[in-house]
Amino acid sequence: MVYFINDIITGALIGLLYALVAMGFVVIYRASKVFNFAQGELVIIGGFIVWFTTMQVGLSLWLSIPLSLVLAGLVGYAIERIFLTKLIGESVFSMVMVTVGLLILLRGLVLLLFGPAVRPFPIIFPLKPLFLGDMLIPMNLLIGGIITVVAAVGLSWFFNRTRSGLRMTAVAEDHVVASSMGISVKGSIAFAWILGSILSTIGAMIFLSGKSLTFLASDIGFAALPVALFAGLESIGGLILAGVIIGVAQSLTTNYLDPMIGGSLGSVVPYIIMLAILLVRPTGLFGWRTIERV
Amino acid sequence: MDPSGIFPTSYRTDRRVVRTRWQMAALALFVGLMLAAPYLVSGRIVAILNMMMISAVIAVGLQICTGYAGQINLGQAAFMGVGAYTAAILASKTGLTFLLTIPLAGFSAALFGFLFGLTAARIKGFYLALTTIAAQFIFHFAVLNLPSNWMGGSNGITVPPAELFGLRFVGETAQFYMNFAVTAIMIAGAFGIVRSRFGRAFVAVRDDDVAAGIMGINVAATKANAFLIGAFYAGVGGALWAYMIRFVGVDQFTLFHSIFFVAMIIVGGMGSIVGALVGVFIIRMIQEIIATVGPNIADSVSFLGGDIVFAGMNVILGGVIALFMILEPKGLMHRWNIMKSSYRIWPFPY
Numbered sequence: 001m002v003y004f005i006n007d008i009i010t011g012a013l014i015g016l017l018y019a020l021v022a023m024g025f026v027v028i029y030r031a032s033k034v035f036n037f038a039q040g041e042l043v044i045i046g047g048f049i050v051w052f053t054t055m056q057v058g059l060s061l062w063l064s065i066p067l068s069l070v071l072a073g074l075v076g077y078a079i080e081r082i083f084l085t086k087l088i089g090e091s092v093f094s095m096v097m098v099t100v101g102l103l104i105l106l107r108g109l110v111l112l113l114f115g116p117a118v119r120p121f122p123i124i125f126p127l128k129p130l131f132l133g134d135m136l137i138p139m140n141l142l143i144g145g146i147i148t149v150v151a152a153v154g155l156s157w158f159f160n161r162t163r164s165g166l167r168m169t170a171v172a173e174d175h176v177v178a179s180s181m182g183i184s185v186k187g188s189i190a191f192a193w194i195l196g197s198i199l200s201t202i203g204a205m206i207f208l209s210g211k212s213l214t215f216l217a218s219d220i221g222f223a224a225l226p227v228a229l230f231a232g233l234e235s236i237g238g239l240i241l242a243g244v245i246i247g248v249a250q251s252l253t254t255n256y257l258d259p260m261i262g263g264s265l266g267s268v269v270p271y272i273i274m275l276a277i278l279l280v281r282p283t284g285l286f287g288w289r290t291i292e293r294v
Numbered sequence: 295m296d297p298s299g300i301f302p303t304s305y306r307t308d309r310r311v312v313r314t315r316w317q318m319a320a321l322a323l324f325v326g327l328m329l330a331a332p333y334l335v336s337g338r339i340v341a342i343l344n345m346m347m348i349s350a351v352i353a354v355g356l357q358i359c360t361g362y363a364g365q366i367n368l369g370q371a372a373f374m375g376v377g378a379y380t381a382a383i384l385a386s387k388t389g390l391t392f393l394l395t396i397p398l399a400g401f402s403a404a405l406f407g408f409l410f411g412l413t414a415a416r417i418k419g420f421y422l423a424l425t426t427i428a429a430q431f432i433f434h435f436a437v438l439n440l441p442s443n444w445m446g447g448s449n450g451i452t453v454p455p456a457e458l459f460g461l462r463f464v465g466e467t468a469q470f471y472m473n474f475a476v477t478a479i480m481i482a483g484a485f486g487i488v489r490s491r492f493g494r495a496f497v498a499v500r501d502d503d504v505a506a507g508i509m510g511i512n513v514a515a516t517k518a519n520a521f522l523i524g525a526f527y528a529g530v531g532g533a534l535w536a537y538m539i540r541f542v543g544v545d546q547f548t549l550f551h552s553i554f555f556v557a558m559i560i561v562g563g564m565g566s567i568v569g570a571l572v573g574v575f576i577i578r579m580i581q582e583i584i585a586t587v588g589p590n591i592a593d594s595v596s597f598l599g600g601d602i603v604f605a606g607m608n609v610i611l612g613g614v615i616a617l618f619m620i621l622e623p624k625g626l627m628h629r630w631n632i633m634k635s636s637y638r639i640w641p642f643p644y
Binding site: 035037083086087090093094096097098100101102103104105106107108109111112222225229265267268271274275278279282 | 364366368413416417421423424425427428431432435439550553556557560602604605606607608609610611612613614615616619620623
């Protein structure tokens with residue numbers, strides 16, 4: 001029973017990590033109506049920036065973490081300036097395809113710049129797990145979970161209650177209408193990418209803390225994708241619930257079902273949940289329903 | 295647009311694929327050159343041509359699904375994989391002739407694609423792209439985790455060579471003719487599909503699915519059909535691939551390969567069969583150039599090792615996709631058509 005509860009808690013915390021990465025998707029979508037397929041690559045770029053500033057340059061963590069976040073923001077801004085500003089008002093297809101192009105472009109660039117070597121990642125959160133009776137909870141995931149909840153509450157307040165957040169919501173609704181109302185679509189998209197890139201870097205820190213870093217870590221982007229869709233792409237608060245559900249489902253499948261069938265069903269469970277929810281409710285749990293006119 | 299003085303006088307002539315004598319001559323010249331190619335060029339180039347023809351079948355399928363019907367599909371490599379595995383299993387376990395395995399591979403891939411096409415009934419736009427990514431992951435999972443005597447697991451399956459009346463299709467030249475025959479049939483079929491009732495329904499759904507539904511088109515069935523046809527092409531291409539490489543493994547059908555196919559139709563031009571062929575030619579050429587030049591560069595920057603080919607390919611293709619979407623979203627065929635029509639109406643502006 002203790003192990004069962006422990007599995008649930010660990011699963012929920014991993015789910016919250018997915019939710020943090022998924023928050024990158026949602027923030028970019030929520031402020032620009034672009035679905036960013038290259039989210040996993042942003043995570044890996046964030047990871048390499050942190051690695052570079054701590055291990056390579058040798059800064060202390062207190063200095064390197066803020067610096068990394070600033071650099072990650074700059075990368076996000078640069079990507080937006082080079083690729084996405086020019087596509088404002090173009091079709092959804094163009095935008096999606098550009099981010100698909102970015103996915104392989106960034107993956108290739110990371111490989112060219114850093115090579116396929118495995119690198120040690122700095123220990124940002126204490127390695128020693130937290131013991132609760134017989135249960136053991138990884139410290140990085142616990143702190144990460146708290147960060148995720150705080151970020152979700154903060155961002156959800158920002159997008160739903162503040163003036164500038166609502167402006168961005170209008171951009172997500174319709175680029176042309178928003179710009180004719182005097183809202184800067186460019187500014188909104190730039191902000192979204194900076195924020196998305198910073199969130200990805202935080203995700204990278206939690207995910208990789210004390211582990212090793214290779215370009216394959218970007219797979220977390222695809223692991224987080226079902227969470228974003230399950231919650232509905234417009235809802236930031238919903239990510240927490242969706243993340244916990246998917247994380248727990250995955251953890252239970254990996255620990256109890258997989259030994260029985262002798263396979264790794266756990267890795268596809270999030271996708272099966274995602275497909276099921278898309279069929280029943282295409283907008284996810286908390287997404288907006290839109291009415292279409294011809 | 296037809297040249298001046300060429301106009302159809304009946305529905306029959308209006309439906310023609312080859313419209314003028316010059317087009318007929320160009321087509322005959324192209325087919326003749328292709329048939330003679332194994333005797334004109336070296337074995338290495340024939341091997342490249344083989345690869346291009348197989349890619350052409352798959353890219354044309356993607357063109358029908360994405361370019362004509364407007365359904366974003368990032369799972370084409372998974373559909374290709376389903377076809378390749380079907381052909382490999384049938385050929386190695388039951389010893390069926392390739393005349394049967396290739397169509398069966400197409401049908402099994404079509405079934406798999408149709409399942410994902412059904413989701414298109416409720417989902418559209420980039421949500422759909424996400425479910426096709428799920429197809430990619432589920433395919434990967436199924437191959438690696440089903441009992442390994444079914445699909446070979448991570449070891450892959452070795453495929454016996456294609457055989458017909460005691461004639462074995464081994465070596466570039468023999469495979470070239472087999473691939474050419476299948477590719478020719480598939481591309482001719484594609485021209486037929488896109489000018490048929492189905493093809494017009496695809497275009498209507500692509501341009502506006504709500505309006506198409508109001509006009510009486512069964513939108514859900516049309517979208518599912520588009521996936522079915524696209525996946526059928528991918529399956530046939532996958533079967534050809536299995537017979538050419540003589541080995542199938544799950545690493546040959548990843549999301550990256552799907553994106554390469556998408557790059558082909560974006561470069562060539564969406565909504566044009568010839569565009570898909572042009573795109574295949576250009577992207578495969580780029581691949582060949584990188585594969586040839588890459589190792590030389592790898593020698594000078596040694597820390598990258600063999601990964602430079604994969605990395606360079608990703609950088610260039612990713613850059614190509616982004617550049618085309620920003621600068622020439624309609625692809626090279628669109629530019630070519632503009633050139634052609636301005637040449638035809640010269641010296642008048644329109």
